[in-house]
Amino acid sequence: MRRRTPRHAPRTSLAGRAVAVTATAVLALTAGLLSPLPPAAADDPPPVADHCGDNCLDILPPGNNGSATLVEILANRALGTQPKHADDQLAPYDALASGYGSLTDDKLSDFFQDASFGVPEDQVASVISPREDVTITRDKKTGVPHIKGTTRYGTEFGAGYAAGQDRLWLIDLFRHVGRGELTPFAGGAEANQGLEQQFWPEAPYTEEDLEAQVAYIRDHGGERGRQAMADAQAYIDGLNAYRVKAKKSRTFPGEYVLTGKIGAVTNIGEIEPFKLTDLIALASVVGGLFGNGGGGEVEAALSLLAAQQKYGVAKGTEIWEGFRGREDPETVLTVTDGTSFPYAGKPERARGQALPDKGSVTREQVVYDRTGSAAQKNPAKDPVKAPAELKPLQGMYDDGVLPADLFSSDRGMSNALVVSGEHTASGHPVAVFGPQTGYFAPQLLMMQELQGPGISARGVSFAGVGMYVQLGRGQDYSWSATSAGQDITDTYAVELCSPDGSAPGKDAVHYRFRGECLPMEKLEKTNAWKPSLADSTAKGSYRLQVYRTKLGIVTHRATVDGTPVAYTQLRSTYGHEADSIIGFQMLNDPGQVTDVASFQEAAQHINYAFNWFYADSRDTAYYNSGGNPVRAEGVDAALPVRGEPEYEWQGYDPATHTSDQTPPAEHPQSVNQDYYISWNNKQAKGYSAANFSHGAVHRGDLLDGRVKKLVETGSVTRASLTRAMAEAGVTDLRGEQVLPELLKLLGGGDSPETTKAVQQLRAWQAAGSQRNQSAAGSKTYAHSDAVRIMDAWWPKLVRASFEPGLGEELYTALTGELTVDETPSAGHGPTGSHAGSAFQNGWWGYVDKDLRRVLGEPVEGGPGVAYCGDGDREACRKVLLTTLAEAAATPAEEVYPGDDTCEAGDQWCADSIVQRAVGGLTHKNIQWQNRPTYQQVVEFPSHR
Structure with missing residues (x-):
């Protein structure tokens, strides 16, 4: 066994549930303080046991290093050179599509990286201590940060510091996306405008809204909630510490120069300090991209009306339901034992439907008052003077810093293949699984290992919200997720009204709620931009505007049976995108997750719509998470419903954006099934999809057929399961x-x-x-x-x-x-x-x-x-x-x-x-393979 640098064990959780914290941290929390604690040294705890040996592997292209100075960006553009660890995981990831046919367990390391805890002594590239109570060790091969703290605060401070080293620009970029302020930060390119216009109406939070989310977690999350906010603040403190150091030492990402934030020669300018509410804004982006489900009920209503017009109401509805395929008996399932989990299905007699009158639907206007380049489809260029050496980089962001379709596209490709030990060669479960977060440079995810009091995990986290490993492995278990997409979003038709009692028009800004005529809350944001080296689009501005009601954000207007209404969109995660932090905290806590039952308990605290998979040396498990609202009897979740009290979610409180939710037992789940597959397919019988795609032929069939054959043959290995995944991925x-x-x-x-x-x-x-x-x-x-x-x-x-x-x-x-x-x-x-x-x-x-x-x-x-x-x-x-x-x-x-x-x-x-x-670096394109971005291959031979 290779000798590794010392590793630290988390303290045992009190009663198996409580979070271990230092006395100082407890006092700080009791006083309601989230300010930095002073550095504190402590004796090294005993090494952490790694029960995977060399059997845990992973991969995350293009590379761990997502930061580049201006000089490195210039060299990349002029010479094609790459900073160290910027693209060193791209080639092995690429090679699997051609090399999987001859794959053996011994050859897995040709295509994946070692995901063991710690760093062998001969592989240590660097060790730094941004505080006395934490070290960040990076390995020579991949540059992954291994963060080891002797205090809880130090561990989280180190996580934030390492995040700044690896993803400072990306984190800054996405906090502005989350706040609907991308164009002032990164320029007025059409794609940047489009992203703001797509995302901000989904989560148009004010600073007070973001602060309320912090308070809700701290005040309603118990000890874990208070600890989570303390951890988040420590993470922010570490991120800010690196921000200050990078600015002072001129090692900050070169994009700050290119976008005009900092002078290339003078170093004049600022990287705005990060704050706790930035993490909430970032969490809303992550939730919006990967953890939502439902919506689109207005469009569904229009297609239903078209079917009824073609065939008549009865036959048209039958035809439409056939295409809708809520319960297609031929579709591939994740839970295959016949267990049914009824949710969001078609009611026998629908109540409260609010189908629009033909031709009456108009989409709510979001953009107003365009000036300058915002008013032009192809804005004229406004030349910006630049030093000669920077001129080749002028206009590099004229098309935007992020893809225009980032939020409009379906995010798929996350998949999971998990086989129970009964059918493997070793007798231990084998898993090949991972999330798909798109292909970006740098990647939206970042690798890290966290070892400290109450934390012991290695894997990936979304940049900027990496207080905990979100997908990865613990000491003797591993977990991963795929987007589930079950329906947690509904559309209400709220009747419009006038305060004076006169007849309202479709453009009215008052609505009826529980018997009162209330004003809609108008939320506005004016964004302006000016030319920079990287985005030479002429200066311009525009105003974003949405109306918010107690039943959600207004998305459309129409008439229903001649009555003017506003269609509003209400999702269960609205105002609570960051609540899932508690579930992730539990997944990282070795005192919490000790078996399949405790894993499922942790997953239950995640309100995003995800399918979670688990494997240790003995068992496998599956659990579907999400804040599934309890709907009123007879409400059809697939279509708009009248915004009247009898059709609201049960227990709905608009002041806190909360409602009753279905209990854990009603979520699809399973333990030790022969095998599990998931590729964004239907979870189980009775569990209605929020889209039309779960039909007789689904991408999941490519996995299901192959894994089923492997299980029937027996003696499944890591290599054979990886081959099945890779072959499906090029088919x-x-x-x-x-x-x-x-x-x-x-x-x-x-x-x-x-x-x-x-x-x-x-x-x-x-x-x-x-x-x-x-x-x-x-x-x-x-x-x-x-x-x-x-x-x-x-x-x-x-x-x-x-x-x-x-x-x-x-x-x-x-x-x-x-x-x-x-x-x-x-x-x-x-x-x-x-x-x-x-x-x-x-x-x-x-x-x-x-x-x-x-x-x-x-x-x-x-x-x-x-x-x-x-x-x-x-x-x-x-x-x-x-x-x-x-x-x-x-x-x-x-x-x-x-x-x-x-x-x-x-x-x-x-x-x-x-x-x-999404930064200044570019990488070569690679051959197509339908595969997760981050992927683990795991087989634990032992357990605690």
Whole structure:
């Protein structure tokens, strides 16, 4: 066993639950103080036991170091050089897509990093002590900070200090996103404006709102809540300590110079101090990106109305429900033992529905009073004088510092594969799992190890809220999550009114609530910007405005049965995005998490909608977290409901943004199932999805089929489970799951062109329907023509099959609810180009059911109507052949248009993943693989 530097054990929790704190910290909390404690040295506690040995591995591209000075940014842009540890995890991550076929347990370290506790003595790169009670040790290979404190405060101070070293610019950027102030901070590029306009209306918090969240956790979270806020303040103190040091030593990120915050020569300027409410703003961004579920009820109502108009109310509702697929009996599940967890399903008799009158819906205006470049689609450039050496960097952020689709896109690709010890070679559970947070440079997550009183964990945390490891491992257990997306957001139709009793119009700013005519609360924010070196867009400004009611934020206006209403959006996590800190604190506490039951107890304290997975040396477990509101009887969560007291969430208190929530026993959960898979699929029977995507064919099928075969064979290993994940990650879902039915119906072609296309598709399907390189490093696909044909064919065959029967209006409405396709190149998908994620949402389940109906094969669920060729087999075959001929004739240059990264027609490049630059550094693009960003491979051989 390798010798490692000393590691520190957390103190035992009192009664298995209480947080161990120093006497000084207790006094500070009792006095209500969150100010820094003086440095305090202490004797080293005994080393921490690491029960994983060398069996825990992980990976997080592009690299741990997410900070670059101005000189390093200049060198990167001019010479392509990288700061140390900025991209050293990118190559092994990239290589797995080609190298998984020959993977063995011994070769796992070629594609993943060692995730053991501590650092071997011969691998120590640096050790610093920003306070006497904490050290930050970084290893030579990855530069991950291993933070070891002898006091609780010192541990958290060190975490904040290390976060500043690795992600100062990113943390600063996202606190401004969370406050709706991105453009004043980073420039008025159209993408930056778009992000503000998308995000701020979701969480338009005032400073008082943010302070109220801090107070709520401290006052209502018990001892853990008070400790959490003390930990958060210590983290902020460490972050600020690094901020001051970096400014003084001129080692701060170069983006501060590029965006005009600090003078390159004079060093004049300021990095604004961080404060506790910044963490709440950051938490709201994290929750908005990854932990929300539901919403979209107005759009759902419009598609339902379109179906009713096409088919009549009864038949239209039946057809719409078939597409909605709340309880598709053919969909893949995570909990497979038949257990049902009823939630948000369709009521037998819906009450209080508030469907809008046809043509009455208008979206609420958010942007007002545009001036300067804000009023122009393509603003004129306002030259900024710059030193000659900085001129090459001028305009680098003209398109924005963050992708414009950051919040509008579905965030998927998080997946989990967990096999119980009964089916593994070692007799111990094996897990391969991780979250997908998108590909960014630097990454939104950052790696760290935390060892201190009451804390013992290693893994990743979102930059800026890293008081605790959010996904990773403890001493003898590991955990991870996937986005669950269950419905925790509802839409209410609040009746508009006038204080004088006159008839209101749709633009009224008063509404009825529990019998009173109340004024809406108007929230405003005026943002202005000026040119900088990196963003040369001309100066401009605009005003953001939303109206807030006691039933949420106004999103639309309409009439319902002729009465003017405002549609408001109410989510259970509103005003409580940071409450989950207590659950994460518990996951990091070795005195709390000792087995599957205590793991599930910790997960219950997380109000984000996540699927949580657990493995130790003995057991596996699953638990679905989220603040699931208890709805009034008969309310249909999928559609808008009247904003009247009898239809409110039970126990709803608008003053505290709280309500009754379903008890833990009603959340999907399981212990020691043969295996678990999750890829944002349906959790369990009865647990209704908040979207249309959980149908007969789902991305989760790619995992489920492979893991099921492994379990049936037995002797599963870390390598074999990783191979299953990696193979699924380069497989075209349409090719594996739907193409067999397409080929069955086609038979052969009806011309030389279609005959050849069918042959190419058959060969591709027989080879595994993969989108993978013909050879490692070739940058060309095997079966490239078949892949091109499928990419061109799919949107054509879907439209030709369904639009004639549905009609243009209903087809358009339904494709607005669920995109037709989501290929890696995302030419017609919602995730944006080069984002990696693919096949999360699409019409493959609809097509699969439709083809089986035409073929006369058994079908359960779905619309109940055959659309392709109006259900006639020969007519459907003709539709498919006609569209196939069109697809085969479509050149690669049209299927894969060029962009800033790729030449038109470059298939491999069109699919490739780009680490989207949110700082000054850029990295090479890598081959496509549908895979988590951060990923663990774990197998614990022992337990405490």
